[in-house]
Amino acid sequence: MATFGTLSDRLTETFRNLRTKGKLTAADVDGTVREIRRALLDADVALSVVKEFTAKVRERALGDEVNKALNPAQQVVQIVNEELVQILGGEQRRLQFAKTAPTVIMLAGLQGSGKTTFAGKLAKQLEGEGHTPLLVAADLQRPNAVNQLQVVAEQAGATVYAPEPGNGVGDPVKVSRDGVEYARRQQHDVVIIDTAGRLGVDAELMKQASDIRKATDPDEVLFVIDAMIGQDAVNTARAFQEGVDFTGVVLSKLDGDARGGAALSVASVTGRPIIFASTGERLEDLEPFHPDRMASRILDLGDILTLIEQAQQAFDEEEAVKMAEKLATEQFTLEDFLDQLQQMKKMGSMKKMLGMLPGMGQMKQQLEDFDEREIDRTEAIIRSMTPGERRNPKVLNGSRRLRIARGSGMTVTDVNQLVQRFDQAAKMMKTVARGGTPNIPGMGSMPGMGKPGASSKRGKKGKSSGGSRSGNPAKRAAENAGLATASTPSGSGFGLGGAKAPSEADLAEIQKLFGKN
Numbered sequence: 001m002a003t004f005g006t007l008s009d010r011l012t013e014t015f016r017n018l019r020t021k022g023k024l025t026a027a028d029v030d031g032t033v034r035e036i037r038r039a040l041l042d043a044d045v046a047l048s049v050v051k052e053f054t055a056k057v058r059e060r061a062l063g064d065e066v067n068k069a070l071n072p073a074q075q076v077v078q079i080v081n082e083e084l085v086q087i088l089g090g091e092q093r094r095l096q097f098a099k100t101a102p103t104v105i106m107l108a109g110l111q112g113s114g115k116t117t118f119a120g121k122l123a124k125q126l127e128g129e130g131h132t133p134l135l136v137a138a139d140l141q142r143p144n145a146v147n148q149l150q151v152v153a154e155q156a157g158a159t160v161y162a163p164e165p166g167n168g169v170g171d172p173v174k175v176s177r178d179g180v181e182y183a184r185r186q187q188h189d190v191v192i193i194d195t196a197g198r199l200g201v202d203a204e205l206m207k208q209a210s211d212i213r214k215a216t217d218p219d220e221v222l223f224v225i226d227a228m229i230g231q232d233a234v235n236t237a238r239a240f241q242e243g244v245d246f247t248g249v250v251l252s253k254l255d256g257d258a259r260g261g262a263a264l265s266v267a268s269v270t271g272r273p274i275i276f277a278s279t280g281e282r283l284e285d286l287e288p289f290h291p292d293r294m295a296s297r298i299l300d301l302g303d304i305l306t307l308i309e310q311a312q313q314a315f316d317e318e319e320a321v322k323m324a325e326k327l328a329t330e331q332f333t334l335e336d337f338l339d340q341l342q343q344m345k346k347m348g349s350m351k352k353m354l355g356m357l358p359g360m361g362q363m364k365q366q367l368e369d370f371d372e373r374e375i376d377r378t379e380a381i382i383r384s385m386t387p388g389e390r391r392n393p394k395v396l397n398g399s400r401r402l403r404i405a406r407g408s409g410m411t412v413t414d415v416n417q418l419v420q421r422f423d424q425a426a427k428m429m430k431t432v433a434r435g436g437t438p439n440i441p442g443m444g445s446m447p448g449m450g451k452p453g454a455s456s457k458r459g460k461k462g463k464s465s466g467g468s469r470s471g472n473p474a475k476r477a478a479e480n481a482g483l484a485t486a487s488t489p490s491g492s493g494f495g496l497g498g499a500k501a502p503s504e505a506d507l508a509e510i511q512k513l514f515g516k517n
Contacts, residue, residue: 088274089291338379
């Protein structure tokens, strides 16, 4: 997660220095706590939060409760992880719905914090859960705010109540009250009120927000705060807490490159839980906030549970069972591979998903170099094949590969590499589906990790068994050259350089996914 990149780097580097220690001394603990304090302050975490956090870490690290079975680095990581979870709110808190519909959710926050976009994201998520949300356009001050909400609602497939044009026209309190009544009549079970913000905290903003709260008696008041706001996060949060008394926090723009101190400050200072985290620009980029998972991400321990949940939402269970059967019976084809690619794209950004894997903070450059468009290029190559070629790649001779390359706008070498990687991946997946241990040679570069269209330079010289027999010398030379460069695969298309082979526990989980006990 980009927002916590610097903080994560600083903390993991601090822990790395402890690995050589056989035992923690008071000096080691003090030095580590000092580095943690600097890292948190650099990340714009509030000073009061930093003092309380580091004091607890130091006390626990020097106490008798430390697990003697862990080495010094593991001990400190465990303590820091547990304390991070606490300042992030402790336990996850979900939206609380009213016993009698509609549930009224009021959004509050500064102008530009992302309230309107969040309203659309929340509506889309609630729609997916079977609710019928109504968006109420109560931001009648910001230019075109009503139009923006209408556009976002259309994208989310939600209904909008917007009786006033906005741009300074209309009474937001009346619109909010009437919106709740309209939802009752039209049987909408959730009302999301998008209120106005200001560039800064002022009395007029707080009075309007307070009046809307009194008029609608919301079940939830969500304070939307920009994760990139920096040190001012605490003052802003306190002002809204006193003026509106919000019940939960929404962190927006967590995909930005800011330091992210707001996330580590707001929940601790206000005592209000963080309920949602907005992690991208798409309407699908909204996650329930889990303090334990966020702490794991910050410490580069990964977030496998969120990754699994996203996969379960994107992948169809019946299709997964059919795919497992095809793998077990060696019927997995490029058509099936194309279906899998399309389902992976539904999960969102590959960079974001890879970033949830443990230890990926140490491969930051590889993640930065990852080219999301490589999946589109792979899809273009497969779509340029005939149905027969997709089902049986063995028929792909030189002339066919040249045609596919031209049809997809790629090179013959790119086509060759895709076929090689597909063969390797299919063999590995068949082995796992049968309950075996896959042989993962080299765990080479993942599609997109290298330069687009880059070819392997390790091809063996000599005769190619699949050489072209074209009567055109120039064409024959071009096709044979493409085949020769692909004679040695550049690595698995599903691995990262330097990674270890999966553990027995990992393989057991993979086998469960394929329905194998």
